[in-house]
Amino acid sequence: MNAAMNAAATVVVRRTITAPPEALFDAWLDADALAIWMRPTGIRQTFAKTEPRVGGSYEITMHGDEKIHPHHGVYQVIDRPRRLVFTWVSHATEGAATLVTVDFLPKGERTEVVVTHEQLPEAAREAHTRGWTSGIERLATFCTPQGST
Amino acid sequence: MGEYKISSNLDAVFSALGDPTRRAILARLQQSDARVTDIAGEFPISLNSVSKHIRTLERARLLRRSVQGRDHLLSLNAAPLAEAAAWMEHYRGFWEDRLAALEKYVLDKKRKRQ
Numbered sequence: 001m002n003a004a005m006n007a008a009a010t011v012v013v014r015r016t017i018t019a020p021p022e023a024l025f026d027a028w029l030d031a032d033a034l035a036i037w038m039r040p041t042g043i044r045q046t047f048a049k050t051e052p053r054v055g056g057s058y059e060i061t062m063h064g065d066e067k068i069h070p071h072h073g074v075y076q077v078i079d080r081p082r083r084l085v086f087t088w089v090s091h092a093t094e095g096a097a098t099l100v101t102v103d104f105l106p107k108g109e110r111t112e113v114v115v116t117h118e119q120l121p122e123a124a125r126e127a128h129t130r131g132w133t134s135g136i137e138r139l140a141t142f143c144t145p146q147g148s149t
Numbered sequence: 150m151g152e153y154k155i156s157s158n159l160d161a162v163f164s165a166l167g168d169p170t171r172r173a174i175l176a177r178l179q180q181s182d183a184r185v186t187d188i189a190g191e192f193p194i195s196l197n198s199v200s201k202h203i204r205t206l207e208r209a210r211l212l213r214r215s216v217q218g219r220d221h222l223l224s225l226n227a228a229p230l231a232e233a234a235a236w237m238e239h240y241r242g243f244w245e246d247r248l249a250a251l252e253k254y255v256l257d258k259k260r261k262r263q
Contacts, residue, residue: 009163009233009236009237011237011240011241011244013241013244013245015245015248015249015251017248017255017256019252019256019259023255023258023259024255027251027255028251036250036254037247037250037251037253037254038247038250039250040243040246040247041246096160113251115244117240117244119159119160119236
């Protein structure tokens with residue numbers, strides 16, 4: 001087992017928002033805030049519970065018309081207002097932990113929020129964006145049939 | 150909505166893709182099927198370690214092996230790659246939408262206070 005085998009697939013999403021990093025950071029840890037903005041299309045209501053300390057856990061339960069989507073995890077890093085790291089588990093992941101890192105980068109009066117969501121195969125704690133930040137593009141080259149017959 | 154269903158094979162796929170040599174082997178097989186010995190000849194590593202990489206790719210069901218006489222012919226199986234790509238597409242969309250909702254939430258809150 002070499003280190004490269006622990007490299008995980010990674011999704012990176014960014015958005016620059018006209019707000020100070022503190023306000024954005026706090027919205028990730030405040031249960032009332034999460035209940036509002038962690039409500040994807042098709043979800044009637046979201047319930048959130050948080051223990052905002054390192055080692056503390058959270059639960060975000062999304063109630064759709066037919067199905068309930070529970071999510072839970074544990075806070076790994078709480079560095080206000082710079083970085084938040086937590087595990088992300090749901091029954092849709094069959095109990096497998098994935099890792100979400102949120103970075104808050106000040107840009108004058110705006111803040112760039114960067115979400116990095118990683119699959120964690122095996123014991124891949126240290127697998128931070130090792131060459132797979134452009135994973136989707138690379139996968140796409142494999143998925144595109146060449147000279148299809 | 151909810152979440153993308155992760156199949157139990159996806160961990161093996163992501164693990165297998167985490168190595169540059171294995172990605173190169175897949176890229177090679179994308180061009181044409183090849184024998185294990187062809188692959189070994191094209192990479193500056195031992196037959197033994199090529200075989201190990203190939204077994205890892207087989208376990209992830211990223212390649213198929215067919216035995217023709219004494220030759221083992223390898224071919225790419227792209228289906229698990231599509232599944233892995235779908236997982237990543239799903240979460241890309243999920244987080245893009247959540248960040249848009251976070252922006253709306255924070256701006257609405259600011260407006261109410263003013």
